[in-house]
Amino acid sequence: MAAFWSMGPLTLEVPMSLFAKNRQRLAEKLQDGQVVLLQGGEDISHYDTDIQYVFRQEAYFTWLCGVKEPGCYLALDVKTKKAHLFVPHLPDEYEVWMGKLLTCDQFKKIYAVDEVHYVEDIAKVLKSLNPEKLLTLSGPNTDSGLTAKEAVFEGIDEFTVDNEILFPTIAELRVIKTPEEIEVMRYVCKVSSDAHKQVMLYAKPGLKEYQCESVFLDHCYRVGGCRHVSYTCICGSGQNAATLHYGHAAAPNSKMIEDGDLCLFDMGGNYAGYAADITCTFPANGKFTEDQKLVYEAVLAARDAVVREAKPGVLWTDMHLTANRSMLQHLKDGGLLFGSVEDMIENGVGAILQPHGLGHLIGLDVHDVGGYLPHCPPRPSGPLARLRTARRLQAGMALTIEPGCYFIDKLLDRAQSNPSQARFFNWSRVASFRGCGGVRIEDDVLITEDGVENLTFVPRTVAEIEEHMSTGANFKSI
Amino acid sequence: MAAFWSMGPLTLEVPMSLFAKNRQRLAEKLQDGQVVLLQGGEDISHYDTDIQYVFRQEAYFTWLCGVKEPGCYLALDVKTKKAHLFVPHLPDEYEVWMGKLLTCDQFKKIYAVDEVHYVEDIAKVLKSLNPEKLLTLSGPNTDSGLTAKEAVFEGIDEFTVDNEILFPTIAELRVIKTPEEIEVMRYVCKVSSDAHKQVMLYAKPGLKEYQCESVFLDHCYRVGGCRHVSYTCICGSGQNAATLHYGHAAAPNSKMIEDGDLCLFDMGGNYAGYAADITCTFPANGKFTEDQKLVYEAVLAARDAVVREAKPGVLWTDMHLTANRSMLQHLKDGGLLFGSVEDMIENGVGAILQPHGLGHLIGLDVHDVGGYLPHCPPRPSGPLARLRTARRLQAGMALTIEPGCYFIDKLLDRAQSNPSQARFFNWSRVASFRGCGGVRIEDDVLITEDGVENLTFVPRTVAEIEEHMSTGANFKSI
Numbered sequence: 001m002a003a004f005w006s007m008g009p010l011t012l013e014v015p016m017s018l019f020a021k022n023r024q025r026l027a028e029k030l031q032d033g034q035v036v037l038l039q040g041g042e043d044i045s046h047y048d049t050d051i052q053y054v055f056r057q058e059a060y061f062t063w064l065c066g067v068k069e070p071g072c073y074l075a076l077d078v079k080t081k082k083a084h085l086f087v088p089h090l091p092d093e094y095e096v097w098m099g100k101l102l103t104c105d106q107f108k109k110i111y112a113v114d115e116v117h118y119v120e121d122i123a124k125v126l127k128s129l130n131p132e133k134l135l136t137l138s139g140p141n142t143d144s145g146l147t148a149k150e151a152v153f154e155g156i157d158e159f160t161v162d163n164e165i166l167f168p169t170i171a172e173l174r175v176i177k178t179p180e181e182i183e184v185m186r187y188v189c190k191v192s193s194d195a196h197k198q199v200m201l202y203a204k205p206g207l208k209e210y211q212c213e214s215v216f217l218d219h220c221y222r223v224g225g226c227r228h229v230s231y232t233c234i235c236g237s238g239q240n241a242a243t244l245h246y247g248h249a250a251a252p253n254s255k256m257i258e259d260g261d262l263c264l265f266d267m268g269g270n271y272a273g274y275a276a277d278i279t280c281t282f283p284a285n286g287k288f289t290e291d292q293k294l295v296y297e298a299v300l301a302a303r304d305a306v307v308r309e310a311k312p313g314v315l316w317t318d319m320h321l322t323a324n325r326s327m328l329q330h331l332k333d334g335g336l337l338f339g340s341v342e343d344m345i346e347n348g349v350g351a352i353l354q355p356h357g358l359g360h361l362i363g364l365d366v367h368d369v370g371g372y373l374p375h376c377p378p379r380p381s382g383p384l385a386r387l388r389t390a391r392r393l394q395a396g397m398a399l400t401i402e403p404g405c406y407f408i409d410k411l412l413d414r415a416q417s418n419p420s421q422a423r424f425f426n427w428s429r430v431a432s433f434r435g436c437g438g439v440r441i442e443d444d445v446l447i448t449e450d451g452v453e454n455l456t457f458v459p460r461t462v463a464e465i466e467e468h469m470s471t472g473a474n475f476k477s478i
Numbered sequence: 479m480a481a482f483w484s485m486g487p488l489t490l491e492v493p494m495s496l497f498a499k500n501r502q503r504l505a506e507k508l509q510d511g512q513v514v515l516l517q518g519g520e521d522i523s524h525y526d527t528d529i530q531y532v533f534r535q536e537a538y539f540t541w542l543c544g545v546k547e548p549g550c551y552l553a554l555d556v557k558t559k560k561a562h563l564f565v566p567h568l569p570d571e572y573e574v575w576m577g578k579l580l581t582c583d584q585f586k587k588i589y590a591v592d593e594v595h596y597v598e599d600i601a602k603v604l605k606s607l608n609p610e611k612l613l614t615l616s617g618p619n620t621d622s623g624l625t626a627k628e629a630v631f632e633g634i635d636e637f638t639v640d641n642e643i644l645f646p647t648i649a650e651l652r653v654i655k656t657p658e659e660i661e662v663m664r665y666v667c668k669v670s671s672d673a674h675k676q677v678m679l680y681a682k683p684g685l686k687e688y689q690c691e692s693v694f695l696d697h698c699y700r701v702g703g704c705r706h707v708s709y710t711c712i713c714g715s716g717q718n719a720a721t722l723h724y725g726h727a728a729a730p731n732s733k734m735i736e737d738g739d740l741c742l743f744d745m746g747g748n749y750a751g752y753a754a755d756i757t758c759t760f761p762a763n764g765k766f767t768e769d770q771k772l773v774y775e776a777v778l779a780a781r782d783a784v785v786r787e788a789k790p791g792v793l794w795t796d797m798h799l800t801a802n803r804s805m806l807q808h809l810k811d812g813g814l815l816f817g818s819v820e821d822m823i824e825n826g827v828g829a830i831l832q833p834h835g836l837g838h839l840i841g842l843d844v845h846d847v848g849g850y851l852p853h854c855p856p857r858p859s860g861p862l863a864r865l866r867t868a869r870r871l872q873a874g875m876a877l878t879i880e881p882g883c884y885f886i887d888k889l890l891d892r893a894q895s896n897p898s899q900a901r902f903f904n905w906s907r908v909a910s911f912r913g914c915g916g917v918r919i920e921d922d923v924l925i926t927e928d929g930v931e932n933l934t935f936v937p938r939t940v941a942e943i944e945e946h947m948s949t950g951a952n953f954k955s956i
Binding site: 059 | 519526534578621695700709727730845
């Protein structure tokens with residue numbers, strides 16, 4: 001039987017051929033004589049204690065082989081196309097604590113690689129491959145500013161190492177998802193969509209935000225086998241909906257949800273390393289006010305416009321502006337803004353209400369790599385600088401589409417005191433929106449040959465949300 | 479109103495006076511002219527990405543001030559008893575992403591400290607205190623072998639720094655819990671006990687182990703406000719119950735629970751930094767077999783003996799032996815072992831069946847500090863070497879009592895081929911236990927003036943467990 005990884009019956013079987021295909025795609029871009037070497041992640045302790053975070057594998061390493069254990073290396077010999085996995089040689093004694101230790105042969109079967117050796121033999125084995133160049137990974141993550149951790153081992157000095165070729169090549173391959181990867185993304189987005197739907201049934205005034213987070217986590221894990229989420233859950237209600245990265249340790253989703261609050265819940269599961277990243281915004285009491293509806297439908301109009309227009313060849317920066325235009329037009333029609341939408345865009349009004357980009361590449365990282373590779377359009381200046389990519393869309397890209405509209409005092413005050421922006425706002429109406437938080441609608445989509453496949457399945461229109469929430473009495477999590 | 483931290487209504491309010499008292503206790507052990515300086519934890523990124531683990535504060539820092547934010551320092555001036563908190567000076571722009579930035583005055587109120595400054599002013603402020611010595615923390619964690627991270631800042635060279643005085647002093651203080659700390663431990667143990675009870679109602683053959691883990695996590699968080707557990711949940715069923723640290727990323731609680739399996743679930747919530755660490759073992763189908771009952775009751779006898787005998791003045795090593803004796807006697811009575819129990823102990827039979835120590839100190843770390851401080855009995859050699867402390871019990875200590883009995887092929891095979899051990903086993907009966915996993919019973923207790931207060935409230939006898947599980951049809955998690 002072909003090797004696969006899953007979390008048991010009723011969860012997705014991720015075939016190891018997914019990773020073999022990634023290796024094949026990579027080998028095709030490289031030259032005989034080159035040997036790729038990636039080092040996987042290591043366990044991380046809580047400070048100086050013997051307690052460790054649940055290990056999560058590094059994303060490039062996952063992409064290349066799907067190996068779940070810490071302390072490994074993978075070498076891909078371009079000439080022979082053979083994958084050599086190196087695993088730690090654990091003391092026999094570990095068996096008592098960690099369970100039956102796998103033999104090299106068992107690792108070989110589990111991960112469907114060509115050869116498995118112990119890490120202690122890495123220099124010897126790599127020498128036997130006689131590489132002209134060892135290709136290691138080094139390059140910037142343009143979202144964090146951090147650098148990928150280059151592989152290193154005792155004896156690497158004896159090899160000719162090139163750390164420039166690999167990064168742009170593998171990052172670019174990660175941008176375009178294979179059909180096998182798309183299957184995993186469909187799964188994790190479906191599980192996460194269902195979890196959001198459960199949360200919408202559960203949520204109500206009087207609960208604390210984190211209770212909704214807990215329902216999400218439980219559904220993802222218990223039903224979908226997702227042990228991890230892809231990022232810290234953002235569960236903002238009321239004013240907290242306007243804090244873009246709410247939910248961190250100093251603001252841990254601990255507010256009581258109140259009647260009249262909008263809930264902006266940005267949460268995504270993670271399966272086999274692949275991320276979902278979905279935001280739902282809904283009224284805690286199940287019924288939108290007219291004002292909430294106005295803002296919600298402005299954001300939904302932006303989402304709809306992008307879903308309609310996104311396709312291969314289109315610039316993501318243009319999609320951002322398309323979203324801004326739709327939203328601003330809708331808010332203007334609703335009496336919140338005055339003047340020409342083009343003038344608003346020109347004067348940065350879009351970024352007052354939506355200070356973040358339209359969306360980002362998604363895959364093994366929630367903010368996936370490849371946004372600003374050397375051959376791609378550089379990061380724009382001005383209001384578009386926040387975009388995590390300015391690329392032209394291609395079939396096989398996976399992205400989030402996540403327009404939003406927030407009432408953030410700091411930004412509104414700034415606009416109000418800036419005549420070139422202030423003139424567009426109906427300030428007396430805006431005043432009544434202050435403190436209400438905001439709206440974000442975030443879908444995970446795949447760019448297809450002629451448009452968009454939406455991987456997200458949650459109630460989106462006002463009518464759909466109100467209808468779904470009206471069945472909340474039927475909620476049961478087990 | 480007195481400052482406190484909680485996760486909202488119905489969760490425990492942890493008073494900031496708890497930490498003030500810790501500071502006072504510490505100051506009383508030190509001398510005028512000394513200024514304690516601890517550095518709190520920093521955010522940890524997932525590799526080179528912009529995604530971070532949910533921040534969890536370092537335990538010594540928590541003990542001293544309870545501050546939840548990353549990037550802080552705390553100075554305690556022994557002479558004035560004043561606590562100076564240093565917080566990062568974040569750019570205004572962060573407000574959009576992180577929420578309203580707290581002023582120094584707000585931090586002061588929230589954490590009830592005497593003064594709050596920005597980290598950038600640390601050298602200046604510390605100079606103004608004119609310390610003879612700056613006391614920083616450096617010392618070994620005897621469970622991990624790692625060293626506490628010493629505070630460091632630009633300009634520290636201009637101070638006289640002593641990194642030897644603080645560690646044994648503060649670690650010793652952490653060993654003895656104050657009434658305020660005991661309240662928090664009571665709470666987190668109660669929440670974790672209730673979560674275990676939910677899991678016992680939910681568990682049944684046909685589920686995957688991690689589905690039970692998810693129910694535990696959900697109860698701790700949604701009902702008890704515990705966002706974190708204190709360690710990776712160990713949810714071993716059947717043979718996996720004999721893997722002491724099962725549940726890690728390469729063995730992620732993903733087995734299907736089968737009819738006839740014992741479930742050994744070792745899971746503990748975390749509240750305000752304080753840990754619970756509780757193990758329940760029960761039959762997946764709700765009914766013990768005679769063999770399972772024999773092993774279970776042998777372990778329960780060990781637990782009961784320790785609960786009966788533990789009190790101030792008693793050596794923990796003696797408690798370990800007390801537990802071993804009770805268990806071995808019970809197994810002998812059940813026909814699994816032959817010969818004299820004292821001879822068994824002498825020949826290391828206890829460590830074949832229970833390769834771990836009886837239990838450990840618990841508090842802000844699940845394996846809490848202070849087990850082998852310089853003034854304490856050193857780590858024993860031989861079968862007792864696994865013990866995380868060899869101390870004499872004192873009132874105010876919190877510990878786990880966690881005897882276990884496992885059928886681990888590797889250890890049984892070793893005993894079978896060792897004549898000095900083999901003679902004690904009834905190998906034909908032992909053969910029928912191989913593959914069945916094992917039993918652990920783990921309570922969190924407080925040493926009182928005259929004995930033990932058990933902080934754990936779960937069904938423990940065979941009758942209690944079978945009775946509790948028979949009501950499983952009533953399980954609903956919401």
